[in-house]
Amino acid sequence: MLLTISTTHAPATDLGYLLHKNPQRLHSQTLSFGTAHVFYPDARNDLCTAALMLEIDPVGLVRKKGPNEGFALEQYVNDRPYVASSFLSVALGQVFRTAMSGRSKDRQDLADSAVPYEIHLPALPSRGGEGLLARLFGPLGYEVTATRLALDEAFPAWGGSACYDVRLRITARLGDVLRHLYVLIPVLDADKHYWVGDDEVEKLLQKGEGWLDSHPERELVARRYLKNLRGLAEVVMERLSDGEAVPDPVRQDGQEETLEKAINLNRQRMEWVVAALKRLGAKSVVDMGCGEGRLLGLLSKDLEFEKITGCDVSVRALEIARARLNFDRLPEFQQQRIQLLQSALTYRDKRLAGYDAATVIEVVEHLEPERLDAFARAVFEHAKPLHAIVTTPNAEYNALFPNLPAGKFRHPDHRFEWTRAEFEAWADSVAERFGYTVTFEAVGTVHETLGAATQAAIFTKGDKQ
Ligand code: SAH
Helix, strand or coil: CEEEEEECCCCHHHHHHHHCCCCCCCEEEEECCEEEEEEEEEECCCCEEEEEEEEECHHHHHHHCCCCCCCHHHHCCCCCCCCCCHHHHHHHHHHCHHHHCCCCCCCHHHHCCCEEEEEEEEEEECCCHHHHHHHHHHHHCCEEEEEEEECCCCCHHHCEEEEEEEEEEEEECHHHHHHHHHHHHHHHHCCCCCCCCHHHHHHHHHHCCCCHHHCCCHHHHHHHHCCCCHHHHHHHHHHHCCCCCCCCCCCCCCHHHHHHHCCCHHHHHHHHHHHHHHHHCCCEEEEECCCCCHHHHHHHCCCCCCEEEEEECCHHHHHHHHHHCCHHHCCHHHHHHEEEEECCCCCCCHHHCCCCEEEEECCHHHCCHHHHHHHHHHHHHHHCCCEEEEEEEEHHHHHHCCCCCCCCCCCCCCCCCECHHHHHHHHHHHHHHHCEEEEEEEECCCECCCECCEEEEEEEECCCC
């Protein structure tokens, strides 16, 4: 695969200083998935072109993957060696690392200046066609020319491929151009990136600094860059928009989120929980079924909470929580304050004992009714927090969601949704059985007859006075 960068800004050969690659020589670098070569087809005063050619080792790639991915021959016969994909991004990031950061040893002034560049990508897949190319590069100021490539020139009847011969023209700083390409090439390709991990969130935010937050397609960029990992993409959106969650419109399982979006119930609920914990004077909190760590994020910002633990049965949810908390980058005292545990709430777990408060936010309705007893014992007999806050949807309120047919739950994974009377009966019997007192509160705007969207029970250890 190939990418060329040209400039006509005289002396054009200064491009060599910006890229830290001498135009007189061939540069080769071994990468984990192949070899990158940089050379200059043109190196004149009025035109200089640097070419990055990447030789991918498709067999080597196969060896790194797990078994049974894709169909048998796809492992060996695929387009990865030929089209611009995430591999090209990784290569750009490694071969032109300094240039991408905007630094230049010998020509810092030039690195800081907007200079005319033309980028040529002879085979760039765009899943989303020419329109997507324009939507991604247009808002950044690029002039885009794209010609669709045939699937096979020998068989015109087969029609066009997903690949385009693309030229991008812009007057900008080279570091910015390289960072745009780094992020947008894999977004266009939208294939699997073998390299998506937690630190990809950091990479995306870092490479997107200064342009992604104001890009009209930032949601699509985040989602595709992160391989459609919805959770991680949401983390990026939240961090880009400074804490305000932006729901993903293509979310498949997002019924509940869309329903509740209008009133931003989740945020309201979490803020209510934090306030309730403060009222209770809780210093140590275990968030049971912490999911993707929304509550943990709020708690971590408030130093009144000295020890914060999140537990969930889902490893993926915990990974997302970790990314949301930016855990790996936290200072040491914060890392010691916060811990994430995998645990199932229907089994006793000593690690969850001894907390001032346990929060169980929108979790009980995900449990099978016959497991509720095991859950109650795990929380109130074994973990035995001083206080427990349990929230769950109020089924009566569902009548107010215009898109929710009668009798349906807010989320496909809910096993039940309780009316206020049902919830209160369950909570009263649990309190009675394990020696707690319980009070009930409505969370959110209260409807005259139907109550609020969320109902909460606050349990406190000790007998009734
Ligand atoms: N409290 C979070 C997440 C609610 S979604 C919030 O309000 O945002 C319900 C969560 O409960 C999911 O993350 C799911 O993985 C977790 N969960 C479901 N059954 C569980 C069990 N038996 N033990 C622990 N966690 C469970």
